Amino acid sequence: MLYYGSLALVLALILLQLLDEVLGRKLGTHIGRNSEAYLVALVLAAWIQYARPRLAGTRAEWPVAVLVGVVMLVIGIALIQTHLPSRFRTLNEAFIALGVLIPYVQARRPANRVLSYGLPGVVLLLVLVVGDRGLVRDLAEAATMLILIPIGLDLIDRGILQSDAVTSIRARWAWYAALVLIPVIFVALRKGAHVGGWAGNRMLYSQRGLEGYIAAFFIEVYFAVFLGWVGRRVTPAHRRSGRSAAAAR
Numbered sequence: 348m349l350y351y352g353s354l355a356l357v358l359a360l361i362l363l364q365l366l367d368e369v370l371g372r373k374l375g376t377h378i379g380r381n382s383e384a385y386l387v388a389l390v391l392a393a394w395i396q397y398a399r400p401r402l403a404g405t406r407a408e409w410p411v412a413v414l415v416g417v418v419m420l421v422i423g424i425a426l427i428q429t430h431l432p433s434r435f436r437t438l439n440e441a442f443i444a445l446g447v448l449i450p451y452v453q454a455r456r457p458a459n460r461v462l463s464y465g466l467p468g469v470v471l472l473l474v475l476v477v478g479d480r481g482l483v484r485d486l487a488e489a490a491t492m493l494i495l496i497p498i499g500l501d502l503i504d505r506g507i508l509q510s511d512a513v514t515s516i517r518a519r520w521a522w523y524a525a526l527v528l529i530p531v532i533f534v535a536l537r538k539g540a541h542v543g544g545w546a547g548n549r550m551l552y553s554q555r556g557l558e559g560y561i562a563a564f565f566i567e568v569y570f571a572v573f574l575g576w577v578g579r580r581v582t583p584a585h586r587r588s589g590r591s592a593a594a595a596r
Contacts, residue, residue, distance in 0.1 A: 350569050354389040358382060362434055382434065383441035383488050384561035387448070391496070392566050394449055395507065396574075402453065412453040420446030423489075440489040441558075447493055452500065456509035463501040467494045491559025495526070499567045506578025507570045514578045519571060526564040530557050 360366040361382045367375035394415075402408040423442030426435065447466070454462060470493045477483050483490060503522045505512035533553045570576040 350573070351389060351393060354385045354565075358385050358389065361385075364434070379434075381558050381561050383438060383444075384558035384565070386438055386441040387444055387492055387496075387558070387562040388565035388569075390445055391448055391452065391562075392569055395452055395566075395570070399453055399508075403455070408453065409450075412450045416446045416450045418446075419443070419449065440486055440492075443486065444489040444492040444496075448496060451497065452508060456501075456505070457512065458501060463497070467497045470494050487555040488558040491553070491556025492562055493559075495559045495563040496566065499526075499563045504567045504571050504577070507567065507576045510576070510578060512578035514580060516577075516580060519567075519577070523564060523568060526560045530554060530560050 357366070357378065360369055361379045366379045369375065370378065398411075402411055419442045423439045423446060426439035426442065429436060451462070451466060470490050473483050474490055474494070478487075478490075499522065500508055503518055504514065506514045530553055
């Protein structure tokens with residue numbers, strides 16, 4: 348419960364404008380900028396840990412998952428239209444991302460390739476092609492979450508949603524490092540090299556989508572590192588069987 352309590356406390360302090368008083372202005376400002384990440388890391392993790400297993404295989408599973416997803420989307424769209432203070436309105440992208448991700452994670456694993464690759468692939472394609480225009484540009488945080496969280500849950504940390512999935516500890520830790528380092532590298536490249544044009548716009552997009560990296564990192568580290576939801580680890584036997592299968596094909 349420390350994970351949920353800490354995220355809920357930070358969110359409350361941000362929304363009540365008390366974070367600067369608790370942590371100091373400089374640190375509070377840096378942490379307070381990522382409220383969308385904390386909300387997604389809190390709600391999606393709670394859904395995966397508590398709601399998903401209770402609903403799995405029941406008649407209510409999909410009506411409830413879809414209904415919750417729709418409610419999240421409606422809240423996100425409503426926040427865009429309101430004139431609430433920015434600390435509340437900025438959460439719109441978190442709710443929009445949750446509206447897609449809650450039904451996504453509810454699906455039974457192993458998932459088919461259309462689901463596993465389709466969502467992050469389509470969103471990534473939109474970012475690469477029209478990331479500097481209109482809605483795709485304005486929803487950078489949500490788009491980054493819709494790319495990174497599915498990749499993490501269905502390609503790297505598959506043991507979180509599928510207890511018997513085979514995972515690699517090296518791949519997991521390399522992925523965690525990438526979630527930390529990629530936005531830092533993009534910031535350094537863009538500042539140091541003054542990159543413009545298409546590449547510069549996509550680097551800026553990655554920086555604007557920082558909340559996606561944070562949310563993915565928090566969720567996966569919580570389940571895989573702290574709770575041990577890692578499925579079955581890759582062993583030499585798995586590697587040999589994989590090579591044998593490939594040779595047979």
